[in-house]
Every structure is written in structure tokens, then in C-alpha cells.
Amino acid sequence: MVPLPAAAAPKVVASIKPIASLVEGVMEGIAKPSIIVGGGQSLHTFSMKPSDAKALNNAEVVFWVGEGLEAFLEKPIHALAGRARVVPLIDATGLRLLKGREGGVWDEHADDHEEHQHEDHQEIDGHIWLDPANAIAMVSAISAALSEVDSANSINYAKNAKSLTARIETLDVELKQSLAPVVKRPFIVFHDGYQYFETHYGLNGAGSITVSPDRMPGAKRVGAIKDKIQSLQAACVFAEPQFEPKLVQTLIDGTTAKTGTLDPEASTLPAGPELYFNLMRGLTKNLRNCLQP
Numbered sequence: 001m002v003p004l005p006a007a008a009a010p011k012v013v014a015s016i017k018p019i020a021s022l023v024e025g026v027m028e029g030i031a032k033p034s035i036i037v038g039g040g041q042s043l044h045t046f047s048m049k050p051s052d053a054k055a056l057n058n059a060e061v062v063f064w065v066g067e068g069l070e071a072f073l074e075k076p077i078h079a080l081a082g083r084a085r086v087v088p089l090i091d092a093t094g095l096r097l098l099k100g101r102e103g104g105v106w107d108e109h110a111d112d113h114e115e116h117q118h119e120d121h122q123e124i125d126g127h128i129w130l131d132p133a134n135a136i137a138m139v140s141a142i143s144a145a146l147s148e149v150d151s152a153n154s155i156n157y158a159k160n161a162k163s164l165t166a167r168i169e170t171l172d173v174e175l176k177q178s179l180a181p182v183v184k185r186p187f188i189v190f191h192d193g194y195q196y197f198e199t200h201y202g203l204n205g206a207g208s209i210t211v212s213p214d215r216m217p218g219a220k221r222v223g224a225i226k227d228k229i230q231s232l233q234a235a236c237v238f239a240e241p242q243f244e245p246k247l248v249q250t251l252i253d254g255t256t257a258k259t260g261t262l263d264p265e266a267s268t269l270p271a272g273p274e275l276y277f278n279l280m281r282g283l284t285k286n287l288r289n290c291l292q293p
């Protein structure tokens with residue numbers, strides 16, 4: 001019997017670079033996904049261009065985290081209405097989900113009026129990829145979804161998923177060892193995007209500068225963070241690439257805290273299957289460099 005030719009690989013779109021990296025790993029040797037937030041922008045302030053809408057309209061499979069994180073995709077995905085298979089990875093089996101943090105200098109309700117009206121504070125935190133165990137659960141969900149749409153390649157998806165999982169497990173061991181010396185050291189992050197990473201590795205994140213990256217903190221919040229840095233003797237205050245406020249300098253003035261930069265959404269990294277590994281290693285290196293005494 002003549003073997004049937006493999007069907008054309010499905011057109012796949014991924015929302016953001018960390019998700020796309022895992023999808024690309026599962027699709028390696030088959031096809032490449034396109035990415036909506038592929039450049040240096042923050043997913044929190046991103047808005048869709050016509051070319052992004054076109055990619056989405058031609059997609060057969062769309063991977064995203066889900067409602068809440070990628071606000072720019074909510075309407076366009078609803079508009080797709082059954083024309084593509086939409087896979088919210090936040091629903092992947094075996095994910096450990098955490099709620100956005102509240103209280104202290106995470107989401108302080110006694111802040112300015114605008115922040116007070118912010119309604120997202122009790123939602124599930126969407127930065128799920130920063131826990132490597134979650135990344136492994138997502139790889140498995142990605143492989144399952146692609147295999148259903150493109151059964152001709154299901155063996156290849158499963159094979160790629162297996163080797164990607166093994167690589168993430170090895171990465172996890174490496175990062176655990178690397179972070180061990182700094183687990184107790186308190187630090188302040190730019191936005192509350194790190195708790196999956198902190199929880200998994202037992203790090204001591206003590207608060208965030210902003211409640212949401214698209215709005216700067218008011219004077220009252222700045223004061224509260226400064227007090228927190230002083231009282232905890234926080235080792236570091238971390239900025240992010242798109243948000244380099246002079247504020248970080250203001251916050252550490254008169255304290256012993258150092259500054260560093262973290263890029264939890266990989267905005268500065270080239271897209272591709274290695275991005276996930278570079279992202280996790282980059283966070284680890286920058287945390288370690290700044291936090292070590």
C-alpha cells in the first residue's frame with residue numbers, strides 16, 4: 001500500500017511569546033505557529049493591528065492563556081465564533097492555579113480612586129507559564145489539541161511533547177539549584193506577575209510597584225512600598241524592560257536595596273522554541289545576581 005501523504009499542517013496562532021515557545025516546541029519539524037504579541041511590547045498594554053486580526057481569522061487552532069490575561073484577544077476570539085479551535089491553556093489538566101495577590105503592597109485597596117475601581121484583583125493570575133510544572137501540563141494540552149486537529153502528525157506531536165517535557169524537567173532542577181542561595185531574600189517586583197515562579201522556587205517576593213502595569217502608582221502607594229523596603233530590608237527592587245520608571249530609583253533612595261530588571265513575558269527575547277528556556281534562565285540569573293548578598 002502506498003502511504004497517504006501527510007495532510008497539510010494546521011495554521012496555528014499563539015497569543016504571546018512564552019506560549020508560542022511551547023507550541024513551537026511541540027510543532028517542531030511540522031510547522032511554525034504565528035504569534036500575536038511577538039515584538040517588545042507588553043501583553044498588558046498591547047492592542048491588535050489589522051495584520052494580527054488577519055492571522056487570527058485564518059487560524060485553525062489558537063492557543064492563549066485565556067480570559068483575563070490577554071485582554072486584547074477577548075473580543076477577537078469571541079468574534080471567531082467556532083471558526084477555529086480555541087484552546088485556553090489556563091484550562092489545561094493538572095495546572096496549579098493561583099489567585100492574584102491582595103493586601104500589603106500587592107493590591108492595596110486604600111490606594112487612589114482609579115486603582116480602587118480595578119476589578120481584576122480576585123481573578124486567577126494568568127502568568128501560569130512561570131511554574132515549570134504548569135509548562136509541562138500545557139505542553140501536554142498543546143500536544144493533545146494539535147493531535148485532534150491533525151491526527152496524521154499525532155505521533156510527532158507526542159514525540160516532541162515528550163522530549164520538551166524532559167528538557168523542562170532538567171531545566172527545573174538546574175534553576176532550583178541556582179536559586180537555592182537566595183530563597184529567603186525579600187524583594188519588590190514591578191507588577192504582580194511572578195507568583196508562580198516565586199511559589200515554585202520558594203522565593204520571597206514582598207510586593208509590587210504597580211497594581212497593574214498600565215497604571216503608575218499614586219503617592220500613597222509609593223510611600224507604602226518605600227516603608228516596606230525599609231522594614232524588610234528588601235534586597236532588590238526589580239524594573240521591567242517596558243517600564244523603566246525613574247520610580248525605581250526613587251524607591252531605593254536612602255535604602256540598601258539594589259535594582260535589577262526582570263522580563264517575565266520575554267518581551268526582549270527572540271521568539272522560538274528556546275525562548276521558554278532563555279526566559280526562565282534569564283529570570284533566575286537576574287534574581288540571583290541582584291539578591292545575593
Ligand SMILES: [Zn+2]
Nearest residue numbers: 044127191193
Ligand atoms: Zn504580566
